[in-house]
Amino acid sequence: MILALMGAPKASDVGTAPMSDSPWALLPAMSKNAQAIDDLYVFITVLCVISFLMVVGAMFYFMWKYKKPESGHRKTHPITHSGRLEFAWSAIPAVFLVVIFAWGEIGFVEQFSPPDDAMTIYVTGQKWDWTVRYPDFNNRELNSANALGKDGGEDRKPTLIVPEGVPVRLVLTSRDVIHSFFIPVFRLKRDAVPGRYTTYWFEAIESGEAREYPLFCTEYCGDEHSSMIGYVRIVPRADFEAELLEATKLELKDGETMEQFGGRVFKSSGCPSCHNVDNPEKKTGPSLFQAWGRTEQLADGSSIQIDENYVRESVLDPTAKMVAGYAPQMPAFAGRLNDDQLDALIAYIRSLK
Numbered sequence: 339m340i341l342a343l344m345g346a347p348k349a350s351d352v353g354t355a356p357m358s359d360s361p362w363a364l365l366p367a368m369s370k371n372a373q374a375i376d377d378l379y380v381f382i383t384v385l386c387v388i389s390f391l392m393v394v395g396a397m398f399y400f401m402w403k404y405k406k407p408e409s410g411h412r413k414t415h416p417i418t419h420s421g422r423l424e425f426a427w428s429a430i431p432a433v434f435l436v437v438i439f440a441w442g443e444i445g446f447v448e449q450f451s452p453p454d455d456a457m458t459i460y461v462t463g464q465k466w467d468w469t470v471r472y473p474d475f476n477n478r479e480l481n482s483a484n485a486l487g488k489d490g491g492e493d494r495k496p497t498l499i500v501p502e503g504v505p506v507r508l509v510l511t512s513r514d515v516i517h518s519f520f521i522p523v524f525r526l527k528r529d530a531v532p533g534r535y536t537t538y539w540f541e542a543i544e545s546g547e548a549r550e551y552p553l554f555c556t557e558y559c560g561d562e563h564s565s566m567i568g569y570v571r572i573v574p575r576a577d578f579e580a581e582l583l584e585a586t587k588l589e590l591k592d593g594e595t596m597e598q599f600g601g602r603v604f605k606s607s608g609c610p611s612c613h614n615v616d617n618p619e620k621k622t623g624p625s626l627f628q629a630w631g632r633t634e635q636l637a638d639g640s641s642i643q644i645d646e647n648y649v650r651e652s653v654l655d656p657t658a659k660m661v662a663g664y665a666p667q668m669p670a671f672a673g674r675l676n677d678d679q680l681d682a683l684i685a686y687i688r689s690l691k
């Protein structure tokens with residue numbers, strides 16, 4: 339219902355989940371925490387309806403009871419007050435308020451205290467997509483950029499894949515401005531703040547089949563804020579690893595050149611954060627713009643020409659030959675990139691003229 343009111347994409351646009359498109363349908367609750375929040379919400383709603391009926395009911399009753407008689411006036415006795423009654427209408431609601439507070443507080447603390455064995459997933463917001471990394475799975479990476487399959491649905495990929503029945507801890511941060519990672523079916527929403535980590539956790543309830551639900555950026559972050567949407571795919575535990583490997587696999591697509599594929603590998607491996615590719619400015623690492631064929635000064639005083647072998651070695655084992663004037667900050671990619679991806683990277687770097 340909330341999604342419908344927000345004018346969000348319909349479930350059918352985003353996922354295959356059995357989510358109703360009716361504006362009155364309640365949002366499914368897909369974690370234990372979400373169910374607990376819903377229980378409290380229902381409790382408060384029922385309480386409100388009961389109080390409403392009591393107040394309005396009393397109002398109508400008194401309207402009827404003290405209506406003007408057919409003839410003449412009826413004088414009311416002067417009313418002062420009733421200590422007992424006043425105490426009752428203060429104390430009874432107060433008890434309910436304390437119950438609501440305690441219930442909410444317990445749930446709130448619970449939501450931010452992940453169990454020790456929770457699986458950690460890193461979520462980074464940037465203008466204007468989400469990058470999701472799995473440190474326990476070779477740092478494999480998903481990205482919301484194509485969650486809706488903007489190129490005709492072909493490359494539609496989940497933004498977040500989680501196993502059901504396993505506690506998952508999300509560690510959020512941002513590369514630029516404040517974003518907020520909102521997963522409605524888990525009833526979770528938290529800011530992703532640059533230069534800081536925030537966390538929350540959930541445990542998806544088990545149903546034995548894969549389901550998909552939308553997720554959003556819910557903190558206005560600029561022009562393309564509304565395109566920071568994606569979907570979470572909840573899968574049975576036994577399928578999780580295979581699905582993750584499948585969704586994060588990076589290989590040459592039909593009709594794509596090696597250079598284009600290499601460009602994708604370059605981006606999804608995080609190389610752009612340290613290397614410029616369209617200007618000679620250095621970042622944490624040297625610019626790779628027009629680097630091909632250049633003679634590089636190494637830290638040990640020797641020099642080398644940038645060619646296939648040098649690039650390959652630089653990527654797999656960056657400290658083997660250190661470029662003069664740089665700190666050993668590049669992570670080794672041995673074991674993270676296969677030969678096809680390396681060849682494509684080399685083709686891409688060669689093409690940076």
Ligand SMILES: [Cu+2]
Nearest residue numbers: 517555559566
């Ligand atoms: Cu955002």
